[in-house]
Amino acid sequence: MLSRTGRPFVQTVFGPIAKLFVKMGVSADAVTLTGTVLGVALSLTLLPTNRLVVGSLSLGGLALFDSIDGQIARLTNTSSKWGAFLDSTLDRITDVAIFSGLLAWAYLHGESGAMRTFLMIGLLAAMGTGSVVPYARARAEGLGMTASVGIAERADRLVIILFSALFVGLGLPQWVLLASAWYLAAAGLVTVVQRMAVVYRQAHETTE
Incomplete structure (x- = not known):
């Protein structure tokens, strides 16, 4: 929400x-x-x-x-x-x-075969990286640092996945949802790396 x-x-x-x-x-x-x-x-x-x-x-x-x-x-x-x-x-x-x-x-x-397999893997990956994104921020803040950067904020993820599901429900091909799921998985991973880099810099600044 x-x-x-x-x-x-x-x-x-x-x-x-x-x-x-x-x-x-x-x-x-x-x-x-x-x-x-x-x-x-x-x-x-x-x-x-x-x-x-x-x-x-x-x-x-x-x-x-x-x-x-x-x-x-x-x-x-x-x-x-x-x-x-x-x-x-x-x-x-x-x-x-x-x-x-x-x-x-x-x-x-879902469509049988490779489409369904890759769609399910993409959704699982998106859910996994989406869970790590807020954890990285919360962990950083718990250590007295900030990590509110990245390209995959929660609101963005919800908009993308819900609109994709809506369009598929309206008749667009299932690869629309497939592409969105894999994009969110990749964007979540990039966001985690971005937050790790920010925390790394902050952690080393405090020790200098």
Whole structure:
């Protein structure tokens, strides 16, 4: 999902909803947890059953809607390290669910032969490198350094993979999803290397 800082457009669109939730007494953590449950449920029910169009659109809309937790936290002055930790941790769960749903789709509905094999490998690789990217940043920050660089931020990965699944669901060939999966796998690897290089420089600067 989107970070708790949100984006101007999203804040404008969903701001009234956030204010309504505040009046109803709904907490930021409750929105975060609900968004994750819905994201996992949609990913593991719609995608494997070949409902790529409705699944991609639903997950994309949910990603935007989830930014409400940050707005609620600001409106109620409840922003905290716990909230940031919960949001980031549950984001990883949602990511795994999305890629797992697409993996199940590829196994059940993908073209037979090499196409399905390479698609599944690409999705697995993209999920793997996508998991290491945030870990590298979190580990660097835990050591007092920064590593917020790279070409494969989470929002970018979600946009690419969900749009690709949407287009395939609308009738485009499956190599569109295949190409996107392998691009994300490579971009994730490049991002990890970029973050390692940044941390390496910082670590050596502190010892000089």
